[in-house]
Amino acid sequence: NKQAKGKVRELLDKINEKDDMDQVCDNLGLNKIMDHDIKTLSGGEMQRVAIAATVLKKANIYIFDEPTSYLDIKQRLIVSKFIKNLADEDTSVLVIEHDLVALDYMTNLIHIMYGKEGCYGVVSLPKPARVGINTYLDGFLRDENIRFRDSHIKFDVKIPFEESKMVNLTTWPELSKKLGKFSLKASSGEIYRNEIVGILGENAIGKTTFVKILAGELKPDSGVIDSELKVAYKPQYIDTDSDELVIIYLANAFRKYVNQIVKPLGISLLQGKKLNELSGGQLQRVSIAKALSQDANLVLLDEPSAYLDVEQRLLVSKVIRNVVDMSGFSVLVVDHDLVFLDYLSNRLLVFDGETSVSGSANGPFNMEKGMNSLLTEVNITLRRDKDSGRPRINKPGSQKDQQQKKSGNLYYA
Numbered sequence: 190n191k192q193a194k195g196k197v198r199e200l201l202d203k204i205n206e207k208d209d210m211d212q213v214c215d216n217l218g219l220n221k222i223m224d225h226d227i228k229t230l231s232g233g234e235m236q237r238v239a240i241a242a243t244v245l246k247k248a249n250i251y252i253f254d255e256p257t258s259y260l261d262i263k264q265r266l267i268v269s270k271f272i273k274n275l276a277d278e279d280t281s282v283l284v285i286e287h288d289l290v291a292l293d294y295m296t297n298l299i300h301i302m303y304g305k306e307g308c309y310g311v312v313s314l315p316k317p318a319r320v321g322i323n324t325y326l327d328g329f330l331r332d333e334n335i336r337f338r339d340s341h342i343k344f345d346v347k348i349p350f351e352e353s354k355m356v357n358l359t360t361w362p363e364l365s366k367k368l369g370k371f372s373l374k375a376s377s378g379e380i381y382r383n384e385i386v387g388i389l390g391e392n393a394i395g396k397t398t399f400v401k402i403l404a405g406e407l408k409p410d411s412g413v414i415d416s417e418l419k420v421a422y423k424p425q426y427i428d429t430d431s432d433e434l435v436i437i438y439l440a441n442a443f444r445k446y447v448n449q450i451v452k453p454l455g456i457s458l459l460q461g462k463k464l465n466e467l468s469g470g471q472l473q474r475v476s477i478a479k480a481l482s483q484d485a486n487l488v489l490l491d492e493p494s495a496y497l498d499v500e501q502r503l504l505v506s507k508v509i510r511n512v513v514d515m516s517g518f519s520v521l522v523v524d525h526d527l528v529f530l531d532y533l534s535n536r537l538l539v540f541d542g543e544t545s546v547s548g549s550a551n552g553p554f555n556m557e558k559g560m561n562s563l564l565t566e567v568n569i570t571l572r573r574d575k576d577s578g579r580p581r582i583n584k585p586g587s588q589k590d591q592q593q594k595k596s597g598n599l600y601y602a
Contacts, residue, residue, distance in 0.1 A: 197230070197238055198223040206247045213241050216271050218264070232259030233392050240268060244275065251275055252283045257291050258495075261392040262525040266567045269294045269582075287499045290527040290571075293318055294582040301325050303337035323577045325499070342503050344532055344578030355381035358486060358519050364412035364550075366398055373398050375412075375550035378538065380487065380519050385509065386553045387530040388523040389563050390540025395548030396523045397425055399540075400489050403521070421485035423476045425492050425523070429465050435475055436460035442482035449515065450478050453508050469496035477505060481512050488520045494529045506532045527571075531556075531580050539563065560600035570599045 197219065201210060214220055217237045222230065230238065236259045243251055253272060257265040269291040276282050276297075286292040292299070299321025304310035313330055315321075324330060328338030357379055364375040373395035380386055390396050401407040402414060404422040435456065436443060442450050443460070451457055454474045459467065467475060473496045480488050490509075494502045506529055513520055521538070524530050530537070537559025542548035552559060564570060570583045570593040580601075583590040593599055 205245045358382045362412045364409045384535045385520045387534030393544040419485045421480045421483035422489045423480040431464040564599035
């Protein structure tokens with residue numbers, strides 16, 4: 190809330206109508222920031238304070254509009270569990286959300302919204318969560334006989350990398366970097382040609398710092414990066430001040446990749462606009478197109494799913510995958526959307542440590558090992574939906590959940 194002033198504790202005390210403020214703040218991980226001024230909070234911290242402020246009011250229905258925005262992958266899973274547990278005999282919850290893993294976990298019923306951006310929207314009849322999300326991915330409302338998307342999206346089971354057959358693109362040695370009070374250490378690693386490596390980890394743990402080192406924007410304190418590597422970089426925060434026209438900014442994409450990038454990302458309609466006139470989602474798509482169309486061996490994408498709706502995230506992931514398969518370069522993707530990373534990644538680079546204090550990067554690992562390290566921390570297991578192949582969170586304590594925890598395979602590859 191831009192109008193809110195004072196400390197977090199003061200704000201929550203003012204609106205608190207319940208006796209469980211300490212429990213709510215503990216569940217949302219707010220205890221360490223209770224005495225912080227609201228103006229100094231990060232986007233993720235502010236989001237969790239807003240969720241707490243909503244829940245501390247007495248109500249029969251709670252409405253959350255994109256509650257996982259600005260949250261890292263671990264916080265998304267924690268908030269999803271928290272919101273799911275709000276519903277009872279006297280309380281209903283309505284959630285608008287673009288993260289399909291979180292949405293699936295939180296909800297019992299789904300309404301699909303479709304239409305044409307800026308023109309009209311239609312709300313479907315309610316469906317059970319699993320059926321609703323699979324219908325959305327399929328693009329066809331069978332009971333209403335309406336096709337709202339030309340293609341259906343399926344999560345194919347990936348064939349594991351045979352590393353002995355892969356050609357190495359680049360390697361990095363052990364790296365270290367200190368920025369103020371924060372320190373980052375990265376173990377040595379490598380990227381193969383024609384692969385997509387996802388990067389997992391909490392906020393403020395060094396992911397962007399590591400990517401900037403690979404991009405040549407930061408020099409490591411120890412370790413040397415391959416200076417011959419041609420790198421294209423889409424930063425997390427995109428400059429919006431330029432009045433350059435999209436068609437000029439993306440000259441290379443319009444010249445070489447009209448069918449592969451420009452048309453699928455809906456950029457043709459934006460070509461006459463200036464960069465500073467674009468919305469967050471439009472600017473994100475333009476920036477992704479810029480990075481993918483450059484003459485590079487390695488493309489670095491920092492949070493490409495931010496500001497994009499479900500449809501756009503799935504489109505972007507298909508475009509990235511298709512361009513990589515066609516052009517042969519490699520991509521490193523930092524993101525917090527599990528469905529997005531699961532669909533895209535061949536392997537995972539995993540960051541852990543203490544937020545804003547120290548971080549360490551390990552890997553890249555195969556998908557199973559990388560996901561297991563994250564899921565162990567948040568104590569959940571994932572299975573694959575039998576129809577769409579998408580990842581779904583198992584109900585805690587269910588037979589499937591217990592079975593996967595016993596086997597040590599929390600991520601069903």
